[in-house]
Amino acid sequence: MKKSLLILIFSMLLGVIASPAGAYDYKVDDPYVSTIVGTPEVLEYDKLPKKVDYELLGLKVFPDRPTPEVFWYQREFLYTLSYQKQEAPLIFVIAGTGSSFYASSMIFLQKAFYGAGFHVICLSSPTQMNFITTASATCVPGNIVEDTQDLYRVMSLAWEQIKDRIKVSEFYLTGYSLGASQSAFVAKLDEEKRVFNFKKVLMINPAVSLYTSAKILDDMLLEINPNRSPEVFDRWFNERLAKFGEAYRLLNQPPLDHDFLYDAYRVLHKKGQTPRRENLAGMIGTVFRLASSNMIFAADVMANYGLIVPKNRVLGSADSLTDYMKVTTRVSFIDYFNEFLYPYSQSRNPGLTKEALIEGTSLRSIEPYLRNTPKIVLMDNEDDLILTPEDIAFLKDVFGARAKIYPRGGHCGNMTFRDNVAYMLNVFKN
């Protein structure tokens, strides 16, 4: 009896050891589900500090720029700093499209890197409202080269602001989604400017081509609304809201990011409900649309471009923006590219073709640099929704052994999975 029990235990142990090396325990194999739901709690990285103290710091990037009344609450560029008491490496983290340092992914990365002994500076995306209004030179985001200059400016100013207070051994850089693409461009710019001399750069689920990825995300809405009818979308969205109300009651958390709409799905998922594919796609598209419409409205007002708000109209702090919201949410990122970003860039740079602008916002434009720079490392997923098969092939080819490509995880869905976090931290430890 005892013997058989021993054998049983022994064989169980063997089973654990013998499970195929490198097996990947992140099991969500539908990229739509993983993108929305993320990592089940039990599989999340569990060595996070419970709470990380951070300072909210402000920069006057353009001291002479007046703040429009409608954005009266955007007086300074904001970023967060979490610092160690002793000397440590400093890592900059760049958020994804439309996100601020309050986004749940940013808070997660802040905790993970702080817990691993880094000073951490979290930066909002150049496509986020606070960045656009206070730190973008043109106020018209989407041209990665220009956005990179803006990022580099705030990073340098931030470093200037804090360098007397913390001891830094070396600099690291990371970002996810659009923030990952930008970190590659920032690393390249740093080779000229040499303020930081980044020792290592980690790209997490980057967009290879901003235009292509934005188009993929825009088109997700077509799955629930093929004819782009606002009435159809509204009906669909109201049905979702009716479901969310319940999830919200359970969550009781205010939204801190446009992906708050995902939170409700996470609650439903926990209760064992899996929404239909088109609804998942529609929700991803909606979240992206919310992020891009925030961006488009902020850019339109700041640049006085006259896309949605009449040119020269001065909006007050108490003016209703509801109607503008209705219009803006019907403008896709690609519409923005065609009707705003491209003509605007062309007016400042005659002779610029649309193809050249699209190419310039792609990692392909800096391919030789990426290919020959060993300090840049990639973490990605085979089923990342924002990438085409050609994009994945490009990444594998360019990064070679510096690419860690997981079989599953969708777009950033496995970012908090324990293996992924271990990998991320390991990149910077070596």
Next chain:
Amino acid sequence: MKRALCLMLLTVFIFLAGCGTAPVRKEPEIPAKRPVSEYVKPDVTYSIDAYDPWEPMNRRIYNFNAIFDNYVFLPVVQAYEFVLPVFVQTGITNFFKNLTEVTNLTNALLQFKIEKAVNTFGRICINTTVGLGGLIDVATLNDGIPREEEDFGQTLGFYGVGPGPYLVLPILGPSDLRDTAGLAVDSVVYSLMLGQLIAELGMDDTYEDILNYSLTAVYAVDKRHNEPFRYFKTGSPFEYDLIRRLYLIKRQFQIDN
């Protein structure tokens, strides 16, 4: 006397909030490339729409609240969190949660939600006795009896009263006409009960007043301490619209359940 003063301040405040300076236009307006007139049909209700006839005033109060939060409310809350040990903060939260159970109870009864009423009554009994006057939430321990949030706004909704116009209350934030009326009724019930409790202590009138005011102040700080919402953190220029819609959805759910 105190009430009159409050009312006066509020009137002055709303008056001030209503007087905005008209923006000065320097150059003539040029119609937008994607004009509202073309994209928004006046006779269609969109999913972001809400009945908000007092929107200009509401937006001003919303902005006022953000400033008040930033310069007064949150600094006080931070000081409170800095000074008091966490277990004391929890005790205070539990204490007020126990006191406010009285309106959960009355409103559960008014809506004939017997299970919720029984739960709430059980919670009051356990927490007031074993929980040392409400300082410890014994009832919730080990998946015990859940707290049932019921208020008079929900009771009115239960009897078919619609939300009425959306309303942003000074300091308190998002509400609507029905819920504001509900809040007023709940506050009366609560303060009557609190007054009775304080009277039981048999103190001088002056001390009674001081105690009453202090409790109200601590209650306000405790409430803000437990509320994670921060103004303008959503990163959306349409935050007012989003919060308005979410508030109304959330309330409808609370009424339906």
